[in-house]
Amino acid sequence: MFRERSSISMHYACTIAESARRNGLDADALLQQAGIDPSLCRRELCYANEPEQRMRISSEQFAALLLGYWVMADDEFLGMTASGSKHGTFALMARQAVMLKDLGAVYRHLSRFYRLFTDAFSLRLEENGAEARFVMDMHQQELDPDHTFADFFLLLWHRFPGWLIGRFTPLRAVHLTIPKPPHAREYALIFPGPVLYEQKELALVFDAELLQEPIVQTQETLGVHLDNAPHVWVSKPNIFPHYTRRVKNYLDNCSDFGAADMESAAAQLHVTSRTLRRKLTQEKTSFQALKDKARQDLAIKYLNQPELTLAQISQQLGFSDPAAFSRAFKQWMGVAPSHYRRG
DSSP: HHHHHHHEHHHHHHHHHHHHHHOOHHHHHHHHHHHOOOGGGGGGGOOOOGGGGOOOHHHHHHHHHHHHHHHTTTTTTTOSSSOOEEEEEEHHHHHHHSSOOOSHHHHHHHHHHHHHHHHSSSEEEETTTTTEEEEEEOGGGGTTTHHHHHHHHHHHHHHHHHHHHHHHOOOSEEEEESOOOOTGGGGGHHHOOOOOSSSSEEEEEEGGGGOOOOOOOOOHHHHHHHHTTTTHHHHHOOOOOHHHHHHHHHTOOSOGGOOOHHHHHHHHSSSSSHHHHHHHHHOOOOOHHHHHHHHHHHHHHHHHHHTHHHHHHHHHOOOOOOOOOHHHHHHHSSSOOOHHHOO
């Protein structure tokens, strides 16, 4: 689960690549631009019996794949609807949404906005006592055979409005119209609530009182948010304690993992190493755990880039030699990096 929470099933890369081929795009080029080896993008590698054998990609790679499709096809709907949506449409909607009063106004704005721009689906907000439902009616579900479009946009209707009010909002339930699919495990990582299958409608179900939550973002913060999209939508939101967040920022910007240690992090944060160790302990983590997590995320990303040898990956991650990297990777994932790369 440690591995799964920091990555995304190859299932979604496969379905986007298949959509690209159906629509006459160069799927292999699209995958390569995102740092994904096309030879690993196979369905049988997505649903292996053992979780540690299932191929996964980093959230950065998946975000690059989405963005690459949007640019290559000029279609934010990923070629999975009868009428596409030109790249930039969502940003136009978002610039209007950030000026609204509260979450309820945002969901009503989403419904009106997309009604003007597409016939591919319709959106509506329903309120029933203490419960609210945001419903998406797909008009030609057969064009999205693997539910990828529906999954991504339900996630987007949850993540972006939540960002506008500054909260990762809990869900009472997520309603899907399909039977339970082979990639069902992924939904526990995507949505903060139970997923119900074979429902009449696609819907997010949440507490109606959330509709009164005020918008806290601004045009300025929206600009930064959109600059980091779609990665900010597909990476699992986390709210980290103060010193954990600062160490993560240090590691995320670290160009030399070999030199990254408690002392250098403490110096960067302008505290003593003893103080930093105590603060991280109070926040129920450690420098080594955070470093291992950062290394793991990068390892998944690098192993999906076939031009990098294991020796090069080992060096970039700051290991003394490839054997040390292999031992660490097997401890994280349960398999050796060479086995993971072969699928």
